[in-house]
Amino acid sequence: MVGYARVKVNLRTSDFDYELPPELIAQEPIEPRDASRMLVLEPGGQLRHEIVRDLPMHLAPGDVMVVNNSRVIPARTWARRLPTGGRADILWVEPRDDGCWLALVRTRRPVNPGDRLAVGEAIATVVGPRQPDGTLPLALEGGGDVLELLEREGHTPLPPYIRRGVATAADRERYQTVYARPPGSVAVPTAGLHFTPELLEALRQRGVEIVELTLHVGPGTFRLVHEEDPSRHVMHTERYEIPAATAGAVNAALRDGRRVLAVGTTVIRALESAVGPDGLVRPGPGRTNLFIRPPYRFRTATMLLTNFHWPRSTLLMLVCAFGGRERVLDAYRVAVRERYRFYSYGDGMLLTAPQDPARA
Numbered sequence: 001m002v003g004y005a006r007v008k009v010n011l012r013t014s015d016f017d018y019e020l021p022p023e024l025i026a027q028e029p030i031e032p033r034d035a036s037r038m039l040v041l042e043p044g045g046q047l048r049h050e051i052v053r054d055l056p057m058h059l060a061p062g063d064v065m066v067v068n069n070s071r072v073i074p075a076r077t078w079a080r081r082l083p084t085g086g087r088a089d090i091l092w093v094e095p096r097d098d099g100c101w102l103a104l105v106r107t108r109r110p111v112n113p114g115d116r117l118a119v120g121e122a123i124a125t126v127v128g129p130r131q132p133d134g135t136l137p138l139a140l141e142g143g144g145d146v147l148e149l150l151e152r153e154g155h156t157p158l159p160p161y162i163r164r165g166v167a168t169a170a171d172r173e174r175y176q177t178v179y180a181r182p183p184g185s186v187a188v189p190t191a192g193l194h195f196t197p198e199l200l201e202a203l204r205q206r207g208v209e210i211v212e213l214t215l216h217v218g219p220g221t222f223r224l225v226h227e228e229d230p231s232r233h234v235m236h237t238e239r240y241e242i243p244a245a246t247a248g249a250v251n252a253a254l255r256d257g258r259r260v261l262a263v264g265t266t267v268i269r270a271l272e273s274a275v276g277p278d279g280l281v282r283p284g285p286g287r288t289n290l291f292i293r294p295p296y297r298f299r300t301a302t303m304l305l306t307n308f309h310w311p312r313s314t315l316l317m318l319v320c321a322f323g324g325r326e327r328v329l330d331a332y333r334v335a336v337r338e339r340y341r342f343y344s345y346g347d348g349m350l351l352t353a354p355q356d357p358a359r360a
Contacts, residue, residue: 026345037347061207068189071180074154079117102135184216191264215240235291240270247283262301271300293317
């Protein structure tokens with residue numbers, strides 16, 4: 001076994017910081033998708049510089065790859081406050097069981113229950129108080145369908161670090177994985193952006209079993225950890241569903257000693273949240289606010305394909321828990337030096353879990 005450093009206990013948020021020149025934040029996607037660079041971090045800490053198209057060489061027949069098939073909805077709309085005509089910016093986050101939608105509403109003056117907002121020809125009414133996460137419950141007058149409204153009036157909700165402002169028509173297709181189906185995310189599961197139909201077919205020809213789950217990504221994915229003690233951070237909650245076939249494939253692979261590759265941190269969170277007391281992944285729907293940070297003992301994925309994440313973010317903490325904090329941050333420094341492209345439209349990183357369960 002490789003000799004690992006002792007895990008640092010009582011990690012602080014500042015232990016997950018690094019310097020990133022702003023010009024390395026990707027503003028446009030690369031074409032074709034699988035031409036993105038891929039920094040490979042091996043269990044012993046060795047680094048290799050490849051491209052995502054090389055991924056099949058890292059997998060063997062019988063390995064299982066799990067992807068998140070959630071589709072990004074055109075969740076951002078502009079509205080007029082009635083009767084004043086004041087401008088409002090609405091991010092429609094998720095539906096509630098009562099038919100309302102929770103939304104983030106930005107206006108110059110506070111919005112209160114009973115206020116009405118015109119979105120195109122539709123009227124949305126605030127039907128309840130602000131929730132702890134800052135969202136407001138909205139309902140369309142006349143019982144209209146919000147997803148239909150968003151298809152007419154909505155824009156792709158690009159992340160705040162893409163400085164182009166309003167999304168283009170091209171973003172509606174490109175800020176989406178090629179296997180996206182059930183609508184519900186307000187941010188793309190970024191690791192999946194690298195896949196093309198040709199790469200997926202090459203993996204199948206290699207004998208890799210590709211299975212899907214759904215985790216609808218919420219706006220909380222962009223929240224930084226402002227508390228210096230990460231345990232004080234309030235983690236956002238997201239909806240997920242794991243099909244029986246996916247749970248069965250992952251459980252069988254782990255039982256047989258085959259590898260499980262998670263495409264993105266959303267897949268990791270869903271799988272880890274669904275593990276039962278018997279150590280098996282349970283199928284079905286759920287909600288998760290699981291905050292994975294070092295030290296953490298993973299029970300599902302043994303490999304992870306992910307993009308490069310914000311300093312001091314919950315996503316970076318998860319990756320550090322998986323690959324080892326010092327190894328991952330050393331790899332990030334190399335990525336900066338080698339001018340990799342960062343964040344949603346950026347390059348990728350492939351990690352294989354170290355043998356040490358503490359992930360030093």
